[in-house]
């Protein structure tokens with residue numbers, strides 16, 4: 251059986267990792283780690299999971315240790331890379347749903363996030379984990395694509411495979427719901443600012 255740590259488990263993405271881990275037949279225990287939500291109960295953060303998940307106290311990310319077999323990360327960019335190298339150095343398995351290990355190149359990473367990557371070896375060696383196309387993993391770090399690349403790849407891969415010779419150009423047009431921006435409070439993410447509407451954002455510069 252497997253013990254799992256879910257870092258960022260109080261967020262929108264983390265919530266689904268919590269749900270999947272709770273239902274997974276090979277996972278016998280999991281702990282949730284967060285920042286501002288630390289020491290709160292998971293039922294208070296996700297009242298809709300009360301009947302599904304046993305209540306537990308969320309731990310502070312500073313308490314993260316080597317006690318788990320597998321670690322899921324769902325943190326804002328620039329945060330996972332503070333913890334993941336230490337876990338990999340200790341031969342732990344890590345699945346990152348955030349951005350810190352998605353790119354392959356440290357210069358592109360710097361240009362994109364204005365952060366000098368502290369673990370270039372792992373940035374270069376990780377496996378890019380689009381689960382639908384990637385069945386076997388041989389490395390301890392899996393970096394998942396973001397939401398837009400996932401939608402773009404899943405819709406274009408079958409076309410490229412079957413009609414490659416006929417393709418001149420590919421354009422994808424993607425829409426995200428407000429939950430795509432996470433749970434942080436911001437006026438431009440308010441329901442009343444967005445209801446019944448669509449707007450373009452980060453045109454020409456969106457990182458994904």
Ligand SMILES: NC(=O)c1ccc[n+]([C@@H]2O[C@H](COP(=O)([O-])OP(=O)(O)OC[C@H]3O[C@@H](n4cnc5c(N)ncnc54)[C@H](OP(=O)(O)O)[C@@H]3O)[C@@H](O)[C@H]2O)c1
Pocket residue numbers: 257258259260261262263264283284285286287288311324325326327329347348349395396397429430431432433434
């Ligand atoms: N939302 C989506 O649809 C989506 C889809 C695919 C991938 N992702 C990726 O998933 C990651 C998380 O996004 P999200 O939308 O789930 O964000 P979110 O709802 O804002 O959740 C962020 C999580 O990170 C924790 N956190 C924030 N700052 C932290 C810090 N300094 N130290 C430790 N923990 C910290 C938060 O804990 P507290 O609750 O304690 O603040 C929370 O658990 C991002 O990298 C994003 O790109 C998101």
